Amino acid sequence: MQEKPYDIVIIGAGLGGLLSAALLSKEGYKVCVLEKNKQIGGCLQSFGFDGKLFESAVHYIGSLDEGQTLYKIFRYLGLMEKLQLLRLDTECFDEIRFGEKIFKMAQGHASFIDTLSVSFPNERNGIDAYIREMCHVCEHFPMYNLRIGNAEEKQAVSRFGLKEKLDSLTENELLKQVLTGNNLLYGGHYQYTPFYLHALIENSYIESSFKCRDGSTQIARLLQEVIQQQGGEVLRNADIQRLVEKDGLLLYAEDSNGEQYHAAHFISNLHPQRTYRMLDSNMIRPIARRRFDTLPNTLSSFVVNISLKEKRIPFVNHNIYSHTTEDAWHDAHRSVIDTPTSFGIFFAEDKQHPGYAASLSILTYMDASATSSWDHSFHTTSERDKREEAYQQFKQQHIVDIIGSLQSVIPGLKEAVKAVDASTPLTYRDYLNSPEGTMYGIQKDVRRLAESTLATRTKIPNLYLTGQNINLHGVLGVSITAVLNAADFVGLEYLVKKINAAE
Numbered sequence: 003m004q005e006k007p008y009d010i011v012i013i014g015a016g017l018g019g020l021l022s023a024a025l026l027s028k029e030g031y032k033v034c035v036l037e038k039n040k041q042i043g044g045c046l047q048s049f050g051f052d053g054k055l056f057e058s059a060v061h062y063i064g065s066l067d068e069g070q071t072l073y074k075i076f077r078y079l080g081l082m083e084k085l086q087l088l089r090l091d092t093e094c095f096d097e098i099r100f101g102e103k104i105f106k107m108a109q110g111h112a113s114f115i116d117t118l119s120v121s122f123p124n125e126r127n128g129i130d131a132y133i134r135e136m137c138h139v140c141e142h143f144p145m146y147n148l149r150i151g152n153a154e155e156k157q158a159v160s161r162f163g164l165k166e167k168l169d170s171l172t173e174n175e176l177l178k179q180v181l182t183g184n185n186l187l188y189g190g191h192y193q194y195t196p197f198y199l200h201a202l203i204e205n206s207y208i209e210s211s212f213k214c215r216d217g218s219t220q221i222a223r224l225l226q227e228v229i230q231q232q233g234g235e236v237l238r239n240a241d242i243q244r245l246v247e248k249d250g251l252l253l254y255a256e257d258s259n260g261e262q263y264h265a266a267h268f269i270s271n272l273h274p275q276r277t278y279r280m281l282d283s284n285m286i287r288p289i290a291r292r293r294f295d296t297l298p299n300t301l302s303s304f305v306v307n308i309s310l311k312e313k314r315i316p317f318v319n320h321n322i323y324s325h326t327t328e329d330a331w332h333d334a335h336r337s338v339i340d341t342p343t344s345f346g347i348f349f350a351e352d353k354q355h356p357g358y359a360a361s362l363s364i365l366t367y368m369d370a371s372a373t374s375s376w377d378h379s380f381h382t383t384s385e386r387d388k389r390e391e392a393y394q395q396f397k398q399q400h401i402v403d404i405i406g407s408l409q410s411v412i413p414g415l416k417e418a419v420k421a422v423d424a425s426t427p428l429t430y431r432d433y434l435n436s437p438e439g440t441m442y443g444i445q446k447d448v449r450r451l452a453e454s455t456l457a458t459r460t461k462i463p464n465l466y467l468t469g470q471n472i473n474l475h476g477v478l479g480v481s482i483t484a485v486l487n488a489a490d491f492v493g494l495e496y497l498v499k500k501i502n503a504a505e
Protein backbone atom coordinates (compact mmCIF):
# COMPACT_ATOMS: atom_id res chain seq x y z
CA MET A 3 0.00 0.00 0.00
CA GLN A 4 1.27 3.46 -0.85
CA GLU A 5 2.32 5.61 2.12
CA LYS A 6 -0.31 7.95 3.61
CA PRO A 7 -3.10 7.72 1.05
CA TYR A 8 -5.42 9.12 3.72
CA ASP A 9 -5.34 12.25 5.82
CA ILE A 10 -7.16 10.51 8.63
CA VAL A 11 -7.77 6.85 9.43
CA ILE A 12 -10.59 6.22 11.90
CA ILE A 13 -10.80 2.94 13.75
CA GLY A 14 -14.38 1.84 14.41
CA ALA A 15 -17.55 2.71 12.48
CA GLY A 16 -19.75 3.32 15.50
CA LEU A 17 -21.63 6.60 15.77
CA GLY A 18 -18.50 8.32 17.12
CA GLY A 19 -16.21 7.17 14.30
CA LEU A 20 -18.74 7.83 11.54
CA LEU A 21 -19.68 11.25 12.83
CA SER A 22 -16.08 12.39 13.30
CA ALA A 23 -15.40 11.10 9.78
CA ALA A 24 -18.43 12.86 8.28
CA LEU A 25 -17.57 16.19 9.92
CA LEU A 26 -13.93 16.01 8.84
CA SER A 27 -14.62 14.82 5.31
CA LYS A 28 -16.92 17.84 4.92
CA GLU A 29 -13.85 19.93 5.77
CA GLY A 30 -11.91 18.39 2.89
CA TYR A 31 -9.96 15.71 4.76
CA LYS A 32 -9.64 12.37 2.98
CA VAL A 33 -10.84 9.91 5.60
CA CYS A 34 -10.99 6.14 5.82
CA VAL A 35 -13.14 4.45 8.48
CA LEU A 36 -12.18 0.87 9.41
CA GLU A 37 -14.84 -1.38 10.91
CA LYS A 38 -14.20 -4.88 12.22
CA ASN A 39 -17.75 -6.12 11.60
CA LYS A 40 -19.71 -6.82 8.43
CA GLN A 41 -22.24 -4.20 9.52
CA ILE A 42 -21.38 -0.62 10.43
CA GLY A 43 -22.94 1.44 13.22
CA GLY A 44 -21.74 -0.29 16.41
CA CYS A 45 -24.61 0.29 18.86
CA LEU A 46 -26.64 1.68 15.95
CA GLN A 47 -27.09 -1.78 14.45
CA SER A 48 -30.60 -3.00 13.80
CA PHE A 49 -31.11 -6.68 12.99
CA GLY A 50 -33.80 -8.97 11.64
CA PHE A 51 -35.26 -11.74 13.78
CA ASP A 52 -38.38 -13.76 12.95
CA GLY A 53 -39.05 -11.37 10.06
CA LYS A 54 -39.07 -8.29 12.31
CA LEU A 55 -36.59 -5.50 12.90
CA PHE A 56 -34.95 -5.17 16.32
CA GLU A 57 -32.53 -2.64 17.78
CA SER A 58 -29.28 -3.91 19.25
CA ALA A 59 -29.12 -0.88 21.56
CA VAL A 60 -30.58 2.53 20.67
CA HIS A 61 -34.34 2.56 21.32
CA TYR A 62 -34.93 6.29 21.58
CA ILE A 63 -33.07 9.53 21.10
CA GLY A 64 -33.35 12.91 22.80
CA SER A 65 -32.66 16.47 21.61
CA LEU A 66 -33.90 15.95 18.04
CA ASP A 67 -36.61 18.58 17.92
CA GLU A 68 -36.06 21.63 15.74
CA GLY A 69 -33.48 23.99 17.24
CA GLN A 70 -32.14 21.44 19.74
CA THR A 71 -28.48 20.42 19.83
CA LEU A 72 -28.62 17.01 18.17
CA TYR A 73 -31.06 18.34 15.59
CA LYS A 74 -28.54 21.05 14.68
CA ILE A 75 -25.61 18.62 14.34
CA PHE A 76 -27.66 16.22 12.22
CA ARG A 77 -29.11 19.08 10.15
CA TYR A 78 -25.59 20.37 9.46
CA LEU A 79 -24.73 16.96 8.01
CA GLY A 80 -27.94 16.85 5.97
CA LEU A 81 -29.48 14.01 7.99
CA MET A 82 -32.60 15.66 9.36
CA GLU A 83 -34.62 15.72 6.15
CA LYS A 84 -33.86 12.04 5.51
CA LEU A 85 -34.23 10.48 8.95
CA GLN A 86 -37.44 8.54 9.53
CA LEU A 87 -38.46 9.44 13.07
CA LEU A 88 -41.44 8.78 15.31
CA ARG A 89 -42.05 11.13 18.21
CA LEU A 90 -42.96 9.33 21.42
CA ASP A 91 -46.16 10.51 23.14
CA THR A 92 -45.61 14.06 24.35
CA GLU A 93 -47.68 13.51 27.50
CA CYS A 94 -45.66 10.42 28.39
CA PHE A 95 -42.39 9.30 26.81
CA ASP A 96 -41.34 7.17 29.79
CA GLU A 97 -43.74 5.48 32.15
CA ILE A 98 -42.17 4.60 35.50
CA ARG A 99 -43.76 1.77 37.46
CA PHE A 100 -43.19 0.57 40.98
CA GLY A 101 -45.46 -2.44 41.32
CA GLU A 102 -48.99 -1.17 40.68
CA LYS A 103 -48.04 2.52 40.97
CA ILE A 104 -47.63 4.29 37.62
CA PHE A 105 -45.92 7.64 36.99
CA LYS A 106 -45.61 9.55 33.74
CA MET A 107 -42.74 11.61 32.38
CA ALA A 108 -43.89 14.16 29.80
CA GLN A 109 -41.93 16.02 27.13
CA GLY A 110 -41.35 19.73 27.73
CA HIS A 111 -40.19 21.11 31.06
CA ALA A 112 -43.54 22.68 32.03
CA SER A 113 -45.51 19.57 31.04
CA PHE A 114 -43.05 17.39 32.95
CA ILE A 115 -43.73 19.41 36.12
CA ASP A 116 -47.51 19.46 35.58
CA THR A 117 -47.77 15.74 34.80
CA LEU A 118 -45.66 14.52 37.69
CA SER A 119 -47.38 16.94 40.08
CA VAL A 120 -50.63 15.06 39.44
CA SER A 121 -49.01 12.02 41.09
CA PHE A 122 -47.25 14.12 43.74
CA PRO A 123 -49.65 17.01 44.49
CA ASN A 124 -47.69 18.11 47.56
CA GLU A 125 -44.35 18.02 45.75
CA ARG A 126 -44.90 20.56 43.01
CA ASN A 127 -42.23 22.83 44.47
CA GLY A 128 -39.74 19.96 44.66
CA ILE A 129 -40.39 18.92 41.05
CA ASP A 130 -40.12 22.53 39.95
CA ALA A 131 -36.80 22.90 41.80
CA TYR A 132 -35.55 19.67 40.20
CA ILE A 133 -36.26 20.96 36.69
CA ARG A 134 -34.71 24.34 37.49
CA GLU A 135 -31.57 22.66 38.82
CA MET A 136 -31.42 20.37 35.79
CA CYS A 137 -31.67 23.32 33.39
CA HIS A 138 -29.10 25.28 35.39
CA VAL A 139 -26.59 22.42 35.12
CA CYS A 140 -27.28 21.87 31.41
CA GLU A 141 -26.79 25.58 30.66
CA HIS A 142 -23.32 25.37 32.20
CA PHE A 143 -22.16 22.72 29.73
CA PRO A 144 -21.28 24.94 26.75
CA MET A 145 -21.08 22.27 24.05
CA TYR A 146 -24.38 20.75 25.21
CA ASN A 147 -25.77 24.04 23.92
CA LEU A 148 -23.35 24.34 20.98
CA ARG A 149 -21.63 27.43 22.29
CA ILE A 150 -18.06 28.27 23.25
CA GLY A 151 -17.43 28.37 26.98
CA ASN A 152 -14.82 27.35 29.48
CA ALA A 153 -14.02 24.41 31.72
CA GLU A 154 -14.62 26.41 34.91
CA GLU A 155 -18.33 26.85 34.30
CA LYS A 156 -18.71 23.09 33.86
CA GLN A 157 -16.65 22.34 36.93
CA ALA A 158 -18.80 24.63 39.05
CA VAL A 159 -21.85 22.39 38.50
CA SER A 160 -20.14 19.00 38.20
CA ARG A 161 -19.17 18.10 41.73
CA PHE A 162 -22.54 16.99 43.12
CA GLY A 163 -23.57 13.37 43.42
CA LEU A 164 -27.01 12.40 42.16
CA LYS A 165 -28.38 11.32 45.54
CA GLU A 166 -26.90 14.33 47.31
CA LYS A 167 -28.54 16.71 44.86
CA LEU A 168 -31.95 15.01 44.93
CA ASP A 169 -31.85 14.91 48.74
CA SER A 170 -31.39 18.68 48.69
CA LEU A 171 -34.44 19.14 46.45
CA THR A 172 -37.05 16.92 48.10
CA GLU A 173 -37.56 14.65 51.10
CA ASN A 174 -40.03 12.49 49.25
CA GLU A 175 -38.27 9.14 48.75
CA LEU A 176 -40.77 7.84 46.20
CA LEU A 177 -40.37 10.98 44.08
CA LYS A 178 -36.58 10.51 44.08
CA GLN A 179 -37.04 6.92 42.98
CA VAL A 180 -39.37 8.00 40.19
CA LEU A 181 -37.00 10.74 38.98
CA THR A 182 -34.26 8.12 38.63
CA GLY A 183 -36.63 5.31 37.63
CA ASN A 184 -35.17 5.19 34.10
CA ASN A 185 -31.58 4.94 35.35
CA LEU A 186 -31.01 2.14 32.82
CA LEU A 187 -30.33 5.11 30.52
CA TYR A 188 -27.09 5.97 32.28
CA GLY A 189 -26.36 3.30 34.93
CA GLY A 190 -23.72 3.83 37.54
CA HIS A 191 -24.42 4.26 41.24
CA TYR A 192 -27.13 6.35 42.93
CA GLN A 193 -24.63 7.97 45.27
CA TYR A 194 -21.59 8.32 43.01
CA THR A 195 -23.09 9.04 39.60
CA PRO A 196 -22.67 12.79 39.12
CA PHE A 197 -25.92 14.75 39.06
CA TYR A 198 -24.70 16.44 35.88
CA LEU A 199 -24.68 13.11 34.01
CA HIS A 200 -28.26 12.39 35.04
CA ALA A 201 -29.24 15.97 34.13
CA LEU A 202 -27.66 15.97 30.66
CA ILE A 203 -29.22 12.64 29.68
CA GLU A 204 -32.62 13.13 31.30
CA ASN A 205 -32.99 16.70 30.04
CA SER A 206 -32.35 15.65 26.44
CA TYR A 207 -35.36 13.28 26.55
CA ILE A 208 -37.56 15.80 28.38
CA GLU A 209 -36.72 18.27 25.60
CA SER A 210 -37.92 15.73 23.02
CA SER A 211 -38.03 11.96 22.60
CA PHE A 212 -37.99 10.20 19.25
CA LYS A 213 -37.41 6.70 18.02
CA CYS A 214 -36.12 5.73 14.59
CA ARG A 215 -38.76 4.24 12.32
CA ASP A 216 -37.25 1.27 10.47
CA GLY A 217 -34.18 1.06 12.67
CA SER A 218 -31.41 3.25 14.02
CA THR A 219 -29.05 1.77 11.41
CA GLN A 220 -30.36 4.49 9.09
CA ILE A 221 -28.23 7.01 11.02
CA ALA A 222 -25.08 4.99 10.27
CA ARG A 223 -26.10 4.54 6.64
CA LEU A 224 -26.73 8.26 6.15
CA LEU A 225 -23.41 9.17 7.75
CA GLN A 226 -21.65 6.69 5.48
CA GLU A 227 -23.27 8.41 2.49
CA VAL A 228 -21.95 11.80 3.65
CA ILE A 229 -18.44 10.35 3.97
CA GLN A 230 -18.57 8.67 0.57
CA GLN A 231 -19.99 11.76 -1.15
CA GLN A 232 -16.93 13.66 0.05
CA GLY A 233 -14.59 10.99 -1.35
CA GLY A 234 -14.00 9.14 1.93
CA GLU A 235 -14.13 5.38 2.45
CA VAL A 236 -15.78 3.06 4.96
CA LEU A 237 -14.17 -0.39 4.94
CA ARG A 238 -15.85 -3.35 6.64
CA ASN A 239 -14.23 -6.53 8.00
CA ALA A 240 -11.10 -4.56 8.91
CA ASP A 241 -10.36 -5.74 12.44
CA ILE A 242 -7.52 -3.53 13.65
CA GLN A 243 -5.05 -5.35 15.89
CA ARG A 244 -2.05 -3.01 16.08
CA LEU A 245 -1.37 0.71 16.11
CA VAL A 246 2.30 1.29 15.38
CA GLU A 247 4.15 4.42 16.49
CA LYS A 248 7.55 5.55 15.18
CA ASP A 249 9.53 8.66 16.08
CA GLY A 250 6.73 10.12 18.16
CA LEU A 251 3.92 9.72 15.63
CA LEU A 252 1.49 6.95 14.84
CA LEU A 253 2.59 5.44 11.54
CA TYR A 254 -0.04 2.88 10.65
CA ALA A 255 -2.91 0.71 11.84
CA GLU A 256 -2.72 -2.99 11.00
CA ASP A 257 -5.67 -5.36 10.69
CA SER A 258 -5.95 -9.09 11.44
CA ASN A 259 -4.93 -9.91 7.84
CA GLY A 260 -1.73 -7.90 8.13
CA GLU A 261 -3.09 -5.07 5.95
CA GLN A 262 -1.54 -1.73 6.94
CA TYR A 263 -3.42 1.58 6.80
CA HIS A 264 -1.14 4.64 6.73
CA ALA A 265 -2.32 8.17 7.43
CA ALA A 266 -1.20 11.51 8.77
CA HIS A 267 -3.69 11.27 11.67
CA PHE A 268 -5.61 8.53 13.46
CA ILE A 269 -8.82 8.63 15.47
CA SER A 270 -9.90 5.71 17.63
CA ASN A 271 -13.61 5.13 18.26
CA LEU A 272 -12.78 2.25 20.61
CA HIS A 273 -12.86 2.04 24.38
CA PRO A 274 -9.50 3.58 25.48
CA GLN A 275 -8.52 0.30 27.12
CA ARG A 276 -8.81 -1.42 23.73
CA THR A 277 -6.99 1.41 21.95
CA TYR A 278 -4.04 1.42 24.34
CA ARG A 279 -3.76 -2.37 24.44
CA MET A 280 -3.05 -2.49 20.72
CA LEU A 281 -0.74 0.50 20.76
CA ASP A 282 2.85 -0.40 19.98
CA SER A 283 4.59 2.60 21.57
CA ASN A 284 6.54 3.62 24.66
CA MET A 285 4.93 7.03 24.63
CA ILE A 286 1.99 5.91 26.74
CA ARG A 287 3.41 4.94 30.11
CA PRO A 288 2.36 1.65 31.77
CA ILE A 289 0.64 3.60 34.55
CA ALA A 290 -1.58 5.36 32.01
CA ARG A 291 -2.42 2.05 30.31
CA ARG A 292 -3.22 0.47 33.68
CA ARG A 293 -5.63 3.31 34.37
CA PHE A 294 -7.90 2.07 31.60
CA ASP A 295 -7.64 -1.51 32.83
CA THR A 296 -8.75 -0.53 36.31
CA LEU A 297 -11.27 2.29 35.82
CA PRO A 298 -14.72 0.78 36.43
CA ASN A 299 -17.08 0.54 33.49
CA THR A 300 -20.86 0.76 33.62
CA LEU A 301 -22.62 -2.59 33.82
CA SER A 302 -23.51 -4.62 30.78
CA SER A 303 -27.02 -5.77 29.93
CA PHE A 304 -29.24 -8.73 29.16
CA VAL A 305 -31.76 -7.81 26.46
CA VAL A 306 -34.74 -10.01 25.59
CA ASN A 307 -36.10 -9.52 22.07
CA ILE A 308 -39.60 -10.89 21.56
CA SER A 309 -41.45 -11.36 18.30
CA LEU A 310 -45.14 -11.27 19.25
CA LYS A 311 -48.11 -13.18 17.87
CA GLU A 312 -50.48 -10.96 15.91
CA LYS A 313 -52.95 -8.70 17.73
CA ARG A 314 -52.10 -9.92 21.21
CA ILE A 315 -50.33 -7.02 22.92
CA PRO A 316 -51.50 -3.40 22.50
CA PHE A 317 -48.86 -1.02 21.17
CA VAL A 318 -48.01 1.93 23.38
CA ASN A 319 -46.04 4.85 22.00
CA HIS A 320 -43.88 5.23 25.08
CA ASN A 321 -41.35 3.18 27.02
CA ILE A 322 -42.01 1.49 30.34
CA TYR A 323 -39.48 1.21 33.16
CA SER A 324 -40.88 -1.27 35.61
CA HIS A 325 -39.49 -2.15 39.06
CA THR A 326 -40.59 -5.08 41.18
CA THR A 327 -38.96 -3.60 44.32
CA GLU A 328 -39.18 -0.07 45.73
CA ASP A 329 -35.54 0.54 44.86
CA ALA A 330 -34.89 1.62 41.26
CA TRP A 331 -31.14 1.13 41.90
CA HIS A 332 -31.36 -2.42 43.24
CA ASP A 333 -29.92 -4.09 40.12
CA ALA A 334 -27.49 -1.30 39.26
CA HIS A 335 -25.81 -1.78 42.65
CA ARG A 336 -25.49 -5.55 42.54
CA SER A 337 -22.64 -7.22 40.73
CA VAL A 338 -24.46 -10.55 40.37
CA ILE A 339 -28.04 -10.22 39.24
CA ASP A 340 -29.94 -13.53 39.40
CA THR A 341 -33.43 -12.39 38.55
CA PRO A 342 -33.65 -8.75 37.55
CA THR A 343 -36.00 -6.39 39.36
CA SER A 344 -35.76 -3.46 36.91
CA PHE A 345 -36.86 -3.63 33.28
CA GLY A 346 -36.83 -1.15 30.40
CA ILE A 347 -39.54 -2.16 27.91
CA PHE A 348 -39.55 -0.82 24.33
CA PHE A 349 -42.40 -1.45 21.87
CA ALA A 350 -42.52 -1.57 18.07
CA GLU A 351 -45.86 -1.19 16.30
CA ASP A 352 -47.24 -3.80 13.92
CA LYS A 353 -47.65 -1.99 10.57
CA GLN A 354 -50.23 -4.56 9.43
CA HIS A 355 -52.26 -4.16 12.61
CA PRO A 356 -51.92 -0.60 13.89
CA GLY A 357 -52.59 -0.29 17.59
CA TYR A 358 -50.89 -3.62 18.31
CA ALA A 359 -47.24 -4.34 19.05
CA ALA A 360 -45.27 -6.46 16.58
CA SER A 361 -42.36 -6.91 18.94
CA LEU A 362 -40.84 -5.69 22.12
CA SER A 363 -37.42 -5.56 23.72
CA ILE A 364 -36.72 -5.78 27.42
CA LEU A 365 -33.51 -4.23 28.74
CA THR A 366 -32.10 -5.32 32.10
CA TYR A 367 -28.78 -4.85 33.85
CA MET A 368 -26.36 -7.76 33.82
CA ASP A 369 -22.79 -7.81 35.03
CA ALA A 370 -20.21 -9.60 32.88
CA SER A 371 -19.48 -12.00 35.74
CA ALA A 372 -22.85 -13.68 35.05
CA THR A 373 -21.53 -15.03 31.74
CA SER A 374 -17.87 -15.43 32.70
CA SER A 375 -18.05 -19.25 32.34
CA TRP A 376 -18.22 -18.67 28.58
CA ASP A 377 -15.63 -15.88 28.35
CA HIS A 378 -13.44 -18.14 26.21
CA SER A 379 -16.06 -18.30 23.42
CA PHE A 380 -16.49 -15.74 20.65
CA HIS A 381 -19.53 -15.26 18.44
CA THR A 382 -20.62 -12.73 15.82
CA THR A 383 -22.43 -13.26 12.53
CA SER A 384 -19.08 -13.45 10.71
CA GLU A 385 -17.36 -15.67 13.29
CA ARG A 386 -19.86 -18.32 14.27
CA ASP A 387 -18.13 -20.13 17.09
CA LYS A 388 -21.37 -21.45 18.55
CA ARG A 389 -21.45 -21.11 22.30
CA GLU A 390 -22.01 -24.15 24.51
CA GLU A 391 -25.37 -25.68 25.36
CA ALA A 392 -25.03 -24.54 28.99
CA TYR A 393 -24.87 -20.93 27.76
CA GLN A 394 -28.05 -21.42 25.73
CA GLN A 395 -29.73 -22.89 28.82
CA PHE A 396 -28.56 -19.95 30.93
CA LYS A 397 -30.06 -17.56 28.38
CA GLN A 398 -33.28 -19.54 28.18
CA GLN A 399 -33.74 -19.61 31.95
CA HIS A 400 -33.16 -15.88 32.18
CA ILE A 401 -35.66 -15.22 29.38
CA VAL A 402 -38.31 -17.32 31.16
CA ASP A 403 -37.68 -15.51 34.47
CA ILE A 404 -37.92 -12.07 32.88
CA ILE A 405 -41.10 -12.82 30.94
CA GLY A 406 -42.58 -14.32 34.11
CA SER A 407 -41.74 -11.17 36.09
CA LEU A 408 -43.59 -8.98 33.59
CA GLN A 409 -46.91 -10.83 33.47
CA SER A 410 -48.68 -8.15 35.54
CA VAL A 411 -47.09 -5.28 33.58
CA ILE A 412 -47.98 -6.76 30.18
CA PRO A 413 -50.86 -9.18 30.76
CA GLY A 414 -50.79 -12.15 28.40
CA LEU A 415 -47.13 -11.65 27.48
CA LYS A 416 -46.09 -15.27 27.99
CA GLU A 417 -48.85 -16.57 25.73
CA ALA A 418 -48.17 -13.87 23.12
CA VAL A 419 -44.54 -14.85 22.49
CA LYS A 420 -44.01 -16.15 18.94
CA ALA A 421 -40.21 -16.23 18.96
CA VAL A 422 -37.67 -15.00 21.45
CA ASP A 423 -33.93 -14.51 21.74
CA ALA A 424 -31.61 -12.51 23.94
CA SER A 425 -28.27 -10.76 23.94
CA THR A 426 -25.89 -11.00 26.87
CA PRO A 427 -22.72 -9.20 28.01
CA LEU A 428 -20.79 -11.53 25.68
CA THR A 429 -22.88 -10.43 22.69
CA TYR A 430 -21.96 -6.80 23.31
CA ARG A 431 -18.34 -7.67 24.08
CA ASP A 432 -17.93 -9.59 20.83
CA TYR A 433 -19.85 -7.30 18.48
CA LEU A 434 -18.54 -4.01 19.85
CA ASN A 435 -15.21 -5.04 21.38
CA SER A 436 -16.28 -3.27 24.55
CA PRO A 437 -14.63 -4.45 27.78
CA GLU A 438 -17.04 -6.71 29.73
CA GLY A 439 -19.76 -5.73 27.25
CA THR A 440 -20.17 -2.45 29.14
CA MET A 441 -23.27 -0.50 28.09
CA TYR A 442 -21.99 3.06 28.42
CA GLY A 443 -18.24 2.66 28.87
CA ILE A 444 -16.19 4.25 31.63
CA GLN A 445 -18.36 4.94 34.66
CA LYS A 446 -18.49 8.59 35.65
CA ASP A 447 -17.89 8.95 39.36
CA VAL A 448 -18.25 12.12 41.37
CA ARG A 449 -15.38 10.99 43.66
CA ARG A 450 -12.93 10.90 40.77
CA LEU A 451 -14.29 13.21 38.12
CA ALA A 452 -10.94 14.06 36.54
CA GLU A 453 -9.98 10.40 36.17
CA SER A 454 -13.25 9.33 34.57
CA THR A 455 -13.37 12.23 32.10
CA LEU A 456 -11.08 12.01 29.07
CA ALA A 457 -9.86 14.38 26.38
CA THR A 458 -10.05 13.76 22.64
CA ARG A 459 -6.29 14.36 22.31
CA THR A 460 -3.68 11.85 23.49
CA LYS A 461 0.04 11.96 24.33
CA ILE A 462 0.71 10.90 20.74
CA PRO A 463 0.13 14.10 18.75
CA ASN A 464 -1.53 12.42 15.76
CA LEU A 465 -3.74 9.99 17.73
CA TYR A 466 -7.17 11.21 18.86
CA LEU A 467 -10.12 9.61 20.64
CA THR A 468 -13.83 9.81 19.90
CA GLY A 469 -16.93 7.93 21.12
CA GLN A 470 -18.92 7.36 24.27
CA ASN A 471 -16.01 7.01 26.69
CA ILE A 472 -14.76 10.54 26.22
CA ASN A 473 -17.45 12.87 27.58
CA LEU A 474 -20.98 11.61 27.49
CA HIS A 475 -22.60 8.44 26.12
CA GLY A 476 -25.79 8.15 24.08
CA VAL A 477 -26.51 9.45 20.60
CA LEU A 478 -26.44 13.08 21.75
CA GLY A 479 -23.32 12.71 23.92
CA VAL A 480 -21.30 10.87 21.27
CA SER A 481 -22.33 13.44 18.64
CA ILE A 482 -21.14 16.35 20.80
CA THR A 483 -17.81 14.58 21.32
CA ALA A 484 -17.44 14.06 17.56
CA VAL A 485 -17.82 17.82 17.10
CA LEU A 486 -15.09 18.39 19.70
CA ASN A 487 -12.93 15.79 17.98
CA ALA A 488 -13.37 17.38 14.55
CA ALA A 489 -12.65 20.76 16.16
CA ASP A 490 -9.18 19.45 17.12
CA PHE A 491 -8.45 19.72 13.39
CA VAL A 492 -10.38 22.80 12.28
CA GLY A 493 -10.98 24.88 15.42
CA LEU A 494 -13.99 24.89 17.73
CA GLU A 495 -15.25 28.41 17.17
CA TYR A 496 -15.21 27.95 13.40
CA LEU A 497 -17.03 24.60 13.49
CA VAL A 498 -19.64 25.54 16.09
CA LYS A 499 -20.45 28.68 14.12
CA LYS A 500 -20.96 26.65 10.95
CA ILE A 501 -23.16 24.08 12.68
CA ASN A 502 -25.33 26.76 14.27
CA ALA A 503 -25.62 28.66 10.99
CA ALA A 504 -26.58 25.64 8.85
CA GLU A 505 -30.01 25.80 7.22
Ligand SMILES: Cc1cc2nc3c(=O)[nH]c(=O)nc-3n(C[C@H](O)[C@H](O)[C@H](O)COP(=O)(O)OP(=O)(O)OC[C@H]3O[C@@H](n4cnc5c(N)ncnc54)[C@H](O)[C@@H]3O)c2cc1C
Pocket residue numbers: 013014015016017018019036037038039042043044045046058059060061062063064240241242243271272276303305365430433434435436440441442468469470471475476477478480
Ligand atom coordinates in the same frame (compact mmCIF):
# COMPACT_ATOMS: atom_id res chain seq x y z
C1 LIG B 1 -27.97 -1.91 25.40
C2 LIG B 1 -27.76 -0.46 25.07
C3 LIG B 1 -28.87 0.38 24.95
C4 LIG B 1 -28.68 1.73 24.62
N1 LIG B 1 -29.78 2.53 24.44
C5 LIG B 1 -29.61 3.81 24.03
C6 LIG B 1 -30.74 4.63 23.71
O1 LIG B 1 -31.90 4.19 23.76
N2 LIG B 1 -30.50 5.92 23.32
C7 LIG B 1 -29.23 6.45 23.21
O2 LIG B 1 -29.07 7.62 22.84
N3 LIG B 1 -28.15 5.68 23.50
C8 LIG B 1 -28.32 4.39 23.89
N4 LIG B 1 -27.23 3.61 24.15
C9 LIG B 1 -25.89 4.24 24.12
C10 LIG B 1 -25.41 4.49 22.71
O3 LIG B 1 -25.81 3.44 21.89
C11 LIG B 1 -23.88 4.58 22.73
O4 LIG B 1 -23.46 5.52 23.68
C12 LIG B 1 -23.29 4.99 21.38
O5 LIG B 1 -23.99 4.45 20.29
C13 LIG B 1 -21.84 4.54 21.37
O6 LIG B 1 -21.23 4.89 20.16
P1 LIG B 1 -19.67 4.75 19.97
O7 LIG B 1 -19.36 5.16 18.59
O8 LIG B 1 -18.96 5.43 21.08
O9 LIG B 1 -19.33 3.20 20.20
P2 LIG B 1 -19.80 1.86 19.46
O10 LIG B 1 -21.19 1.97 18.98
O11 LIG B 1 -19.47 0.77 20.41
O12 LIG B 1 -18.85 1.76 18.19
C14 LIG B 1 -17.54 1.26 18.22
C15 LIG B 1 -17.27 0.63 16.86
O13 LIG B 1 -15.90 0.22 16.80
C16 LIG B 1 -15.84 -1.07 16.19
N5 LIG B 1 -14.59 -1.72 16.60
C17 LIG B 1 -14.27 -2.17 17.83
N6 LIG B 1 -13.03 -2.70 17.83
C18 LIG B 1 -12.55 -2.57 16.56
C19 LIG B 1 -11.32 -2.93 15.94
N7 LIG B 1 -10.35 -3.53 16.62
N8 LIG B 1 -11.17 -2.65 14.62
C20 LIG B 1 -12.16 -2.03 13.92
N9 LIG B 1 -13.34 -1.70 14.46
C21 LIG B 1 -13.54 -1.95 15.77
C22 LIG B 1 -17.08 -1.76 16.73
O14 LIG B 1 -17.42 -2.89 15.97
C23 LIG B 1 -18.10 -0.63 16.63
O15 LIG B 1 -18.70 -0.58 15.35
C24 LIG B 1 -27.37 2.25 24.44
C25 LIG B 1 -26.26 1.40 24.55
C26 LIG B 1 -26.46 0.06 24.85
C27 LIG B 1 -25.26 -0.84 24.91
